[in-house]
Amino acid sequence: MYASAQTVVRPCSENKLLISELETNSCPFLKKSIYGWTLINMDRLDKDILNRIQSKFPVTSRPFKVLGEEFSISEAAMIRRVERLVSDGYIRRLGASFDSKRLGFTSTLCAARVPSEKLEDFVDVLHSYQGITHNYRRVHEYNIWFTFIGESKEEILNNLADISKKTGIRDILNLPAKKSFKINVEFEI
Amino acid sequence: MFLSDLDKKIIREIQTDLSITPEPFLEIARRLDIPEETLLSKIQDLIDNGYIRRLGATLRHRRLGINANAMSVWMGSHKEVERAGTIMASFKEVTHCYERCTLPAWKYNLYAMIHGKTKEGCFEIARRISERTGLKEYKLLFSTEEFKKTSMEYF
Numbered sequence: 251m252y253a254s255a256q257t258v259v260r261p262c263s264e265n266k267l268l269i270s271e272l273e274t275n276s277c278p279f280l281k282k283s284i285y286g287w288t289l290i291n292m293d294r295l296d297k298d299i300l301n302r303i304q305s306k307f308p309v310t311s312r313p314f315k316v317l318g319e320e321f322s323i324s325e326a327a328m329i330r331r332v333e334r335l336v337s338d339g340y341i342r343r344l345g346a347s348f349d350s351k352r353l354g355f356t357s358t359l360c361a362a363r364v365p366s367e368k369l370e371d372f373v374d375v376l377h378s379y380q381g382i383t384h385n386y387r388r389v390h391e392y393n394i395w396f397t398f399i400g401e402s403k404e405e406i407l408n409n410l411a412d413i414s415k416k417t418g419i420r421d422i423l424n425l426p427a428k429k430s431f432k433i434n435v436e437f438e439i
Numbered sequence: 440m441f442l443s444d445l446d447k448k449i450i451r452e453i454q455t456d457l458s459i460t461p462e463p464f465l466e467i468a469r470r471l472d473i474p475e476e477t478l479l480s481k482i483q484d485l486i487d488n489g490y491i492r493r494l495g496a497t498l499r500h501r502r503l504g505i506n507a508n509a510m511s512v513w514m515g516s517h518k519e520v521e522r523a524g525t526i527m528a529s530f531k532e533v534t535h536c537y538e539r540c541t542l543p544a545w546k547y548n549l550y551a552m553i554h555g556k557t558k559e560g561c562f563e564i565a566r567r568i569s570e571r572t573g574l575k576e577y578k579l580l581f582s583t584e585e586f587k588k589t590s591m592e593y594f
Contacts, residue, residue, distance in 0.1 A: 300496065300498060300503075303495050303496045304493070304495045304496050304497075304498065305493045305494065305495045306494070306495065307457075307494045307495040307496075309464075309479050309482050309483050309486070309494065310464075310479065311462060311464065311465065311475060311479070312461055312462060313463065313464070314459070314461060315461070325461060329459055329460070329461070332459050332496075333459050335496075336459065339499055339502055340498060340499060340502055340503060341496045341497070341498060341499070342496075342497045342498065342499045342588075343455070343456055343496070343497045343590060344456055344457050344459065344495070344496050344497075345453050345454060345455055345456055345457050345494070345497075345590075346450070346453040346454055346482075346485075346491045346493070346494045347491070347492045347493045347494075347497065347590065348450065348454065348490060348491055348492060348591070348593060349489055349490060349491075349492045350591060350593070352488075352489050352490050353442070353450070353490060353593055354442075355591075355593065359537075359539065359550070361545070373586050376586075376587075377586070377587055380591075380592060381591065382587065383587070383588070383589050383590065383591050384587060384588050384589075385585075385586040385587040385588075386582040386584065386585055386586065387582065387583050387584035387586065388510065388580040388581060388582050388583065389580060389581050389583060390578075390580050392545075395510065395580070395582075396587075399591045421544075423542055423544060423545050424540075424542075425539045425540055425541075425542070425545065426539065426540055427537040427538065427539050427540075428537075428538045428539060428540060429524065429537065429538040430536070430537050431524035431525060431527065431528040431536035431537065431538070432527070432528035432533060432534070432535060432536040433492070433534070433535055434534055434535075435493075435497070435534050435535075436493075437498055437500050437503065437505060437554070438531070439498075439503050
């Protein structure tokens with residue numbers, strides 16, 4: 251069953267990404283030209299493939315053959331391109347995304363007010379919970395914003411109380427959704 | 440549709456990475472010791488019944504030039520929010536839109552994640568949303584650091 255929050259500990263450094271680095275010229279994936287920013291190592295076909303495979307991945311025995319046929323390239327060529335898009339870091343994951351509510355889980359958005367000297371410790375504690383899937387620093391007095399998925403509201407509330415106890419951070423807002431108007435994380439490249 | 444133990448095993452397999460090989464589903468079917476056709480039809484059932492929202496690639500959008508990510512938060516009556524949420528959802532730059540509970544310390548009740556190429560672009564989209572929805576009280580919270588971005592591991 252669902253792994254308990256305490257048993258799964260992931261190092262946060264792996265996923266840590268300084269956005270300011272990416273917004274400057276140092277981003278290795280963007281090249282500035284007279285036409286503006288362009289993506290290195292990517293042609294129109296790569297972009298079309300990215301636009302195609304964000305959803306409706308063929309549920310069939312030879313999915314890359316089917317995708318290849320759509321673009322008039324061979325199965326092997328399609329596999330090579332998708333492999334490269336993964337190894338170049340454009341694709342984070344190829345798999346299924348679920349409706350957590352439909353699976354019987356509950357989710358919420360939380361905001362915490364954390365002084366800078368306690369930030370690192372607080373983030374480390376947060377990341378020891380497997381259900382915390384997204385965590386951002388934002389420019390606001392509530393400076394840490396994270397999503398929390400759990401098996402029940404009670405589990406999330408208990409975990410938030412534990413986090414407060416462990417870190418001394420008391421000011422955490424729990425802002426569960428009342429209604430969802432849209433979830434669509436597909437991007438047109 | 441009730442989730443069986445086999446369904447949960449399948450979910451565990453496909454919530455991580457499919458292998459980029461000619462027969463990725465056959466590999467999973469072998470691990471689960473079921474025929475490939477059974478696996479394919481079970482996955483199709485999970486899609487048709489709304490358990491799987493999307494099967495495909497999740498992009499690192501920042502690497503693709505979509506660098507600015509603003510959480511816009513808005514304030515309105517329940518009735519205003521009903522209408523505004525639908526309008527916000529129609530913007531292609533908005534990836535997520537939710538009505539959320541409020542607290543004494545936090546009065547904003549409608550949220551829209553705006554993705555753009557620049558901060559200015561995000562402000563411009565928010566301005567257009569404000570015009571279209573009539574909601575005047577809003578804020579954009581830009582992210583300055585991404586500490587964690589993963590997919591949930593269920594079961």
